[in-house]
Amino acid sequence: MKSKQATFILAMGLACTLVAWGKPLAVIGLFVVSGMAVGSLYALGGVGLVVLYRTTGVLNFASGAMGAAGVMLAWQLGQWGWYEPMTWVAGLALATGLSLFYGRLIAPHLAARDTVVKAVATLGFALIVLGATSFVWDDDVRSFTLPSDQMAIRLLGLRVTVTRLIVFLTTVALVIGIWVYLEHTRMGLQMRALANDRHISSLIGVRILKVETIAWGMAGFIAGFTGLMFGDLVRLEPNIITFVVIPSIAAAICGRLDSLGMVLIGGLFIGVLESLLTLSPWLKSVRTVAPFVVAIAMLVLLQSGNRLLFGRDE
Amino acid sequence: MIELKDLTVRFGGVTALDAVSAVFTAPVSGIIGPNGAGKTTTMNVVSGFLPAAGSILYNGEVISRLSPHQRARWGLRRSFQREQIADDLSVIDNLRVMLDTLPGSSSQKRADAENALRVCGLEGRAHTLAATLNTYERRLTDVARCLVGSPKIVMLDEPAGGLTQEETQHLGDLILKIHPLTGASTLLIDHDVDLISRICEQTLVLDFGRRIALGPTQTVLEDPNVQAAYLGMEEVN
Amino acid sequence: MKPRVTFGTAMLLMAAAAIMAFLPMILGGQWIKILTSAVCFSIAAAGAGFMYARLGMVSLAQVGLMGVGGWVVLRLNHGFDWPFEINLAIAAAVTTVFGWVLALPALRMRGLYLALITLMAASGLEIVFSTFRFPNGGEGFWGVLPSVAAPFRRPLLAQSDADYLRYVIGMLVLGFAVIEWHRQSAPGRAWAMIRRSEAAAMSSGVSVVYYKAWAFGLSGLLAGTAGGLLAGALGLLDPATFRASESIMLFALAVVGGARFWLGAVLAGVLYRVLPGLFNNWGWDADLTLVFFGAALLHALMTAPDGIAGQIHGLLRGRGGQKS
Numbered sequence: 001m002k003s004k005q006a007t008f009i010l011a012m013g014l015a016c017t018l019v020a021w022g023k024p025l026a027v028i029g030l031f032v033v034s035g036m037a038v039g040s041l042y043a044l045g046g047v048g049l050v051v052l053y054r055t056t057g058v059l060n061f062a063s064g065a066m067g068a069a070g071v072m073l074a075w076q077l078g079q080w081g082w083y084e085p086m087t088w089v090a091g092l093a094l095a096t097g098l099s100l101f102y103g104r105l106i107a108p109h110l111a112a113r114d115t116v117v118k119a120v121a122t123l124g125f126a127l128i129v130l131g132a133t134s135f136v137w138d139d140d141v142r143s144f145t146l147p148s149d150q151m152a153i154r155l156l157g158l159r160v161t162v163t164r165l166i167v168f169l170t171t172v173a174l175v176i177g178i179w180v181y182l183e184h185t186r187m188g189l190q191m192r193a194l195a196n197d198r199h200i201s202s203l204i205g206v207r208i209l210k211v212e213t214i215a216w217g218m219a220g221f222i223a224g225f226t227g228l229m230f231g232d233l234v235r236l237e238p239n240i241i242t243f244v245v246i247p248s249i250a251a252a253i254c255g256r257l258d259s260l261g262m263v264l265i266g267g268l269f270i271g272v273l274e275s276l277l278t279l280s281p282w283l284k285s286v287r288t289v290a291p292f293v294v295a296i297a298m299l300v301l302l303q304s305g306n307r308l309l310f311g312r313d314e
Numbered sequence: 315m316i317e318l319k320d321l322t323v324r325f326g327g328v329t330a331l332d333a334v335s336a337v338f339t340a341p342v343s344g345i346i347g348p349n350g351a352g353k354t355t356t357m358n359v360v361s362g363f364l365p366a367a368g369s370i371l372y373n374g375e376v377i378s379r380l381s382p383h384q385r386a387r388w389g390l391r392r393s394f395q396r397e398q399i400a401d402d403l404s405v406i407d408n409l410r411v412m413l414d415t416l417p418g419s420s421s422q423k424r425a426d427a428e429n430a431l432r433v434c435g436l437e438g439r440a441h442t443l444a445a446t447l448n449t450y451e452r453r454l455t456d457v458a459r460c461l462v463g464s465p466k467i468v469m470l471d472e473p474a475g476g477l478t479q480e481e482t483q484h485l486g487d488l489i490l491k492i493h494p495l496t497g498a499s500t501l502l503i504d505h506d507v508d509l510i511s512r513i514c515e516q517t518l519v520l521d522f523g524r525r526i527a528l529g530p531t532q533t534v535l536e537d538p539n540v541q542a543a544y545l546g547m548e549e550v551n
Numbered sequence: 552m553k554p555r556v557t558f559g560t561a562m563l564l565m566a567a568a569a570i571m572a573f574l575p576m577i578l579g580g581q582w583i584k585i586l587t588s589a590v591c592f593s594i595a596a597a598g599a600g601f602m603y604a605r606l607g608m609v610s611l612a613q614v615g616l617m618g619v620g621g622w623v624v625l626r627l628n629h630g631f632d633w634p635f636e637i638n639l640a641i642a643a644a645v646t647t648v649f650g651w652v653l654a655l656p657a658l659r660m661r662g663l664y665l666a667l668i669t670l671m672a673a674s675g676l677e678i679v680f681s682t683f684r685f686p687n688g689g690e691g692f693w694g695v696l697p698s699v700a701a702p703f704r705r706p707l708l709a710q711s712d713a714d715y716l717r718y719v720i721g722m723l724v725l726g727f728a729v730i731e732w733h734r735q736s737a738p739g740r741a742w743a744m745i746r747r748s749e750a751a752a753m754s755s756g757v758s759v760v761y762y763k764a765w766a767f768g769l770s771g772l773l774a775g776t777a778g779g780l781l782a783g784a785l786g787l788l789d790p791a792t793f794r795a796s797e798s799i800m801l802f803a804l805a806v807v808g809g810a811r812f813w814l815g816a817v818l819a820g821v822l823y824r825v826l827p828g829l830f831n832n833w834g835w836d837a838d839l840t841l842v843f844f845g846a847a848l849l850h851a852l853m854t855a856p857d858g859i860a861g862q863i864h865g866l867l868r869g870r871g872g873q874k875s
Contacts, residue, residue, distance in 0.1 A: 113852075116609055119666060124852065127803065128841070129845075131839060398754070411740045
């Protein structure tokens with residue numbers, strides 16, 4: 001598997017180089033920085049998806065919608081004059097709340113079904129949340145800003161907004177933190193046990209309900225955070241943010257729905273490639289297809305091992 | 315003649331099968347061993363579901379380079395611990411799935427399927443939906459599926475699971491008919507020692523992924539090493 | 552064995568014949584257009600539905616693939632002089648191949664990957680359609696003129712809206728027939744075995760990837776046909792029709808309608824096209840249709856896996872009818 005990861009990284013690096021060929025370094029640098037910030041959010045979204053999937057068997061298509069609801073609430077409270085940090089807390093709380101609601105009240109009814117059905121059910125929830133969010137906040141041009149948007153630092157001769165810096169650093173920190181949590185804490189161990197074999201885990205005393213609740217909570221928090229950040233960095237529109245789950249899915253696929261490290265790398269590359277495609281005159285209008293192409297490339301790479309479907313998956 | 319040569323399977327740090335070699339010449343041979351010994355793993359390797367080192371030969375012909383579905387078309391048949399028949403299909407359609415992949419005229423295939431059902435005593439249930447069958451009938455359908463289309467190797471994984479004494483007896487008689495009817499050699503995994511001693515001329519014993527005995531069934535059952543493995547005592551040397 | 556014509560089949564054929572003959576005469580112009588559109592989406596829903604019901608395969612790109620079919624029909628119509636049927640056949644073939652290219656990498660892997668890949672494909676197609684738009688008589692590969700659209704040539708048999716509705720209903724029945732033929736022959740049996748387990752299928756000599764690809768190809772064929780027919784109905788296609796969310800909703804409705812049944816596909820198309828219109832008439836916000844469909848999907852998955860059509864069939868069976 002290591003060689004496949006290396007091939008993937010090489011191929012992505014090549015693609016990025018090709019796209020950026022011949023452009024001035026300063027310009028490339030700008031786009032790479034911007035791409036890394038967005039890419040780290042894709043990666044974070046992907047990590048949230050993977051951790052929840054491995055613990056509960058549910059691939060949560062609704063994570064984008066939950067984040068969208070959160071950021072819209074944060075914006076609205078800001079409009080009503082709330083203290084800014086409180087609006088962020090509220091947004092995060094809503095997203096986490098929606099996630100816990102689904103995880104505790106709806107997901108148990110589908111616990112015995114196969115992973116595809118469980119994922120499709122989250123699609124239904126995504127439609128509900130998106131519909132409700134779009135209903136409450138009509139189509140309008142809005143913007144969500146953070147204080148750190150105004151501040152910037154000079155990094156290697158480039159002007160980097162503090163928001164982007166925070167996003168990148170926080171994301172990497174969260175990914176590492178989650179990895180450490182899973183590998184080195186008792187609860188993390190239990191989550192990994194559940195991911196490995198739910199039935200046996202319950203037999204040896206893992207409190208499934210408690211572990212799953214924590215997983216759904218974490219997923220919701222991550223969804224809320226990415227929602228807030230996407231609202232700031234990309235656009236504040238429920239539809240757009242809901243479907244930002246797609247590049248996150250692409251990042252998750254790069255990690256084979258398993259390896260957090262590859263999810264991070266995949267997400268970053270997707271963000272950077274998508275950003276660099278702005279530089280290409282004929283490809284720039286379709287640059288948002290980049291996540292899809294990367295995911296397909298990863299799947300094709302995974303083929304050549306000819307994994308037979310008889311292992312622990314389903 | 316079925317030959318397993320140095321079959322080795324590793325999952326992560328666990329060695330599920332450790333260089334297992336065996337030659338089966340009897341029409342019906344047994345594979346026994348305590349739980350976790352690697353019996354089903356062996357069948358999964360022969361089926362082609364697991365990547366493994368080593369090779370599998372039938373009368374000198376290597377089949378381990380074929381993909382699983384190609385092995386089935388070649389003549390490998392398999393039943394599983396939990397019977398795997400399609401609930402949405404009728405009994406005879408379950409057999410036709412196998413026959414669809416093989417050459418031959420449709421009348422030949424129909425005759426083949428009807429014959430297999432007759433041998434198993436299911437001819438009256440041919441057009442019944444599999445979802446409505448009871449456990450015994452489901453097991454029989456699974457076995458019937460192994461009889462169609464000129465099988466060469468038939469592998470049965472605990473076919474008597476969930477059956478009564480009488481049903482197991484009948485099943486044993488049925489398994490004895492496989493070789494005279496089709497010429498195929500059968501490998502049988504089961505925990506019912508009476509069944510194994512009655513119908514298997516030869517038996518392979520596995521423990522912790524290793525072969526600990528292979529030979530005429532009665533001899534193998536009386537082997538002190540085999541008894542030790544089942545009772546969990548140290549090896550008698 | 553000859554294909555069995557069941558009670559349900561006979562009912563369907565008679566109902567279709569009656570509807571084809573009389574319905575267009577009763578309805579007003581606006582409703583004919585809505586129903587034509589609904590029937591096109593029913594064809595696509597049938598494709599997504601059978602694949603989900605028989606094999607557990609989820610395609611979240613069915614409307615996107617309709618867009619591909621529609622695009623090809625429009626381009627050929629404006630680029631060449633061939634009859635509608637030829638354009639439609641080519642569009643269906645192109646969509647099938649396009650679908651295979653997208654899906655093949657995912658078919659060897661867990662079923663979840665197919666859902667993921669098709670969702671991403673739907674998103675990608677949304678972007679391509681909104682960037683490059685649909686052909687309307689212009690030059691070049693993309694064939695787009697800034698304003699006036701060139702005329703669209705409908706089939707010779709079906710020039711008027713009423714006749715076109717009949718034509719489209721005929722195609723729907725043909726689509727059902729093709730699916731049913733598959734179900735009763737070798738592919739259908741292989742699919743049922745794959746549904747039981749891939750191990751069982753492989754042990755029965757069935758090449759799982761081949762038959763999954765066949766199923767996906769058939770579903771793509773139906774989507775391409777549906778898209779081409781939609782192009783014929785409207786003469787012009789709008790990118791907003793083929794957004795990723797539309798594919799998700801059509802799939803949701805295929806499940807809600809009842810993925811195992813022909814009636815389910817019909818219900819899916821009707822719910823998809825008629826309900827939003829009704830909601831609009833009642834003054835409900837369009838966003839609420841999303842909520843409604845999402846809730847219906849959740850409900851269907853949790854408590855009524857055979858959908859509305861399944862419940863209807865259950866009632867009929869209680870009175871002596873048969874499942875189709």
